[in-house]
Amino acid sequence: MAHHVVDLPLGGNPPGTARSVRLHRFGSAGARPLVYVQGGLHATEIPGMLAADRLVRRLMALDAAGAVTGEVRVVPVANPLGLDQRVFDERIGRFDMAGNGNFNRDHADLLDAVVARVDGRLGADAAQNVATIRAAALEAVATLSPLSQADHLRRTLLSQAVDADIVLDLHCDDIAPLHLYLGTPLWPGAADLAADLGAEAVFVAEISGGHPFDEACSALWWRLAAHFGPEVPILPACLASTVELRGMGDVEADLAARDAAGIIAFLQRRGAIAGTPPPLPELRCQATPLAGVDMVSSPVAGIVLPKVAVGDEVAAGACVAEVLDPSGPAAGGLEAPRPVALCAATAGRVWSLTTRRFVDPGTVVVKIAGAAPLPGKTELLLTP
Template sequence: MQIQHHPLPSASLGTHREIASFHYGPAGGRKAYLQASLHADELPGMLVAHHLRARLKQLEDDGALLGEVVIVPLANPIGVAQSIQGSAFGRFDLPSGVNFNRGYPHLTPKLKQALEGKLGGDGDDNVRLIRELARQSLQEWPGAGETEAMKVILLSLAVDADVVLDLHCDHEAVMHLYTAPQLADRAMPLAALLGAQVVLTANESGDDPFDEACSRHWWELAEHAGTGSNVPFACLSATVELRGTQDVRHDLARQDAEALLDFLALEGFVACESMPTVPAAACEPTPLQGVEPLAAPHGGLLVFVREPGEDVRAGDVIAEIVDPVSGLVTPLCTSISGRFFARTNARFVHRGMRVAKVAGATPFRVGKLLSA
């Protein structure tokens, strides 16, 4: 195992932060990259990474790792240091207000120019060339501030990987995944092993999150090269939502770490006498455009009457908004049928606040599809 330290530029006099990456197995071949807590107040991924590191060290000592596995257990040292009067504030960069999981470099435009006339008929050669040019492009990316530099470092660690898993969580939720439609079939064994109850897919969700920055350019370059081109979809990337913020438990983290290792075995990173058994999936992929975010029609107490993981039908009441002064009770109903999979952990809400999400099979939304 090797530890690499990636210093961030100092944002202010007397401060210094760095990202630590842990590298297991033989480098130079296939590579898997996993990072935790890019939203720094989403903590379950840190504990999963802790258990993964112990297991990977054991596998490495046993000679059972067939490729390189990179773990970044604390992807956001900037956000983890942010608090407001004792409350963690790790989703947004305080100086700029920018979401830490938005605004990653979209590599396709630069790569199209750099690859002009250089792609050949050998898919492996094309993959090596595209990855080399992608790394060069990131070195040239203007990242003047500390947060922008952090984004470039993280993407540089992941851009040449065959598998990229970004470990997050929601407020209160069941296990769920985000990935691209082109990658859904390859991601479904991961979903099944983790017990995911929702798998959401989108070509472009809006605002360039980390997972899309790692994989989106592959199918865009293949489309640009045209019929007969040999540009594989060389990176499976997914955002893994490890339930809710309070699900920081050793039993869950060990379970999730073993599921991730089983998936890495299926992907050829771990040698084993027999391949892991993949259980039946708990869901089919559904479009991110089919998710209905439910918003509070007015302020008041939020009382849920349904639980995440339940299947609901159009018109079902998900929660009630109670005005304790007037006594008004307003039912909050879903307009679609699907799976209620995530909700806020707030129990007093303001008008317009998003409080719940239902995943439906029929796309109906356009534009930016992710929450702020």
């Protein structure tokens, strides 16, 4: 099919207002593999939107040449709600100001609804099981009854992605290299994605907590496999990843073009686009457990003075930042308060620094990739 553009209307709007999400479709409807890519679910994370724009431009040319052999769906601007949230000229794109939380949390848990639809219908044919489960997942999404605008948005996006073979949710961090979040069952099968994109860190968890978008699409499969047991073959049929395209400030045409080229090469490798992909780049990292990430937070408010840079290797106990109370000594005091040292709980590589220069108690300042799970980690492995 030719390049199709569809504006998907969003529900829950007040009278006199309307919002929609623009979807670009390439290739043939119903062809496999089906690929879904979105940018800007966190509406202030611009690198993903720019990379998706560059991807659409590349796909338009490829589709015109008949080179899109699967079906590719792209939503470059996935969150018009967040784009419209401004307070004193500052855009608030990560959280719904109407009180419905982080836009990349609380996506629908379809497990029970899918189980109810497929129970007694699955057999020894793994491929047929995949088709049956995908149809059931689409039905389950269609029956969701959202109330808030944010939940209408969640349902609309999931309706385009839940039956996909590949889902790439493009985000970015504060100050960070390119990195991926993946379900543990998807590694090392997704190593080609990490290599093609040049990822410098990959974090894996079977369940990261909070129901992010990628896991709404992928974790359903291994949860179904656990539910039905080994006698019913259920493959991890959706490779879904949260792709963090470096940091908030990395909004550059050359970087976006490179990211789009990496996605194209990966899709060629996976059979969604015709042509010979370039040689697979050398993998820059191995996956580490998301439960091994040390999120070093400040216990106090003050000015942040980082002591490390992204990419530094640190030892457990090393000081990675200081937080300074700039108010000076109290009346009659002779010395100003000493900075509070923030120390690493694990040895590993620094992969993220906050962009904030004045922090509050609880603010995550530095993130370190450790090789082993840290004690005391809860089921919620992501930041709010």
